[in-house]
Amino acid sequence: AQSVTQLGSHVSVSEGALVLLRCNYSSSVPPYLFWYVQYPNQGLQLLLKYTSAATLVKGINGFEAEFKKSETSFHLTKPSAHMSDAAEYFCAVTSGNNRKLIWGLGTSLAVNP
Amino acid sequence: DTEVTQTPKHLVMGMTNKKSLKCEQHMGHRAMYWYKQKAKKPPELMFVYSYEKLSINESVPSRFSPECPNSSLLNLHLHALQPEDSALYLCASSQDGAAYRNSPLHFGNGTRLTVT
Numbered sequence: 275a276q277s278v279t280q281l282g283s284h285v286s287v288s289e290g291a292l293v294l295l296r297c298n299y300s301s302s303v304p305p306y307l308f309w310y311v312q313y314p315n316q317g318l319q320l321l322l323k324y325t326s327a328a329t330l331v332k333g334i335n336g337f338e339a340e341f342k343k344s345e346t347s348f349h350l351t352k353p354s355a356h357m358s359d360a361a362e363y364f365c366a367v368t369s370g371n372n373r374k375l376i377w378g379l380g381t382s383l384a385v386n387p
Numbered sequence: 388d389t390e391v392t393q394t395p396k397h398l399v400m401g402m403t404n405k406k407s408l409k410c411e412q413h414m415g416h417r418a419m420y421w422y423k424q425k426a427k428k429p430p431e432l433m434f435v436y437s438y439e440k441l442s443i444n445e446s447v448p449s450r451f452s453p454e455c456p457n458s459s460l461l462n463l464h465l466h467a468l469q470p471e472d473s474a475l476y477l478c479a480s481s482q483d484g485a486a487y488r489n490s491p492l493h494f495g496n497g498t499r500l501t502v503t
Contacts, residue, residue, distance in 0.1 A: 308491060317391070317477050317494030318430065364429055373443065375492070377429035 276301045276367050280378035288386050293352040295381045297365035306368040307348045313361045360385045390414050391495035393478050399501045408498045410461040410478030419461040422477040468502045475499050
């Protein structure tokens with residue numbers, strides 16, 4: 275069965291520092307992977323997705339993620355954090371029959387001045 | 388601005404009330420979703436409509452009743468809710484309900500529901 279593990283429920287970085295949010299997946303079929311962001315008092319917004327094309331995926335707001343099959347990982351990075359990046363980040367993988375999204379528990383990112 | 392509009396933004400209702408949540412999208416998407424989200428938790432899928440037909444019901448209690456009047460509108464009728472139903476209710480749409488890889492979810496900003 276498909277599953278997603280996000281390591282670290284809370285991550286804190288300084289403004290200008292590298293952001294690294296970790297996501298590992300388990301999938302019995304080639305996975306489709308997503309990162310969504312949720313700003314306070316808003317819905318979720320797609321940051322980027324991996325759908326078996328390029329393994330390095332670029333998303334919005336300067337974020338990118340690299341699909342590593344050997345490590346079953348899809349970590350999210352951004353070279354330089356902004357205060358506006360403070361939000362909840364969710365990694366998700368499609369279910370085996372592609373009818374649902376399986377969500378990670380989320381990582382709350384805090385950016386300190 | 389979100390392309391999926393949800394009303395109302397906030398709702399407080401008693402356990403004997405009947406209320407409805409509304410969702411609208413004009414992106415031509417053919418799949419629409421209701422999710423429930425508790426604070427600091429991932430969203431939990433409740434219902435999926437694909438081409439205006441209910442395609443997924445995640446064993447949601449009957450006090451929640453979805454309705455899809457047309458391809459742009461989605462309602463969630465609420466009746467006799469419990470305090471534990473208090474949550475953020477999110478509506479989402481996608482181009483195609485069975486192909487997440489090519490049609491990611493577009494979420495509204497949600498209705499924050501409090502049941503007293």
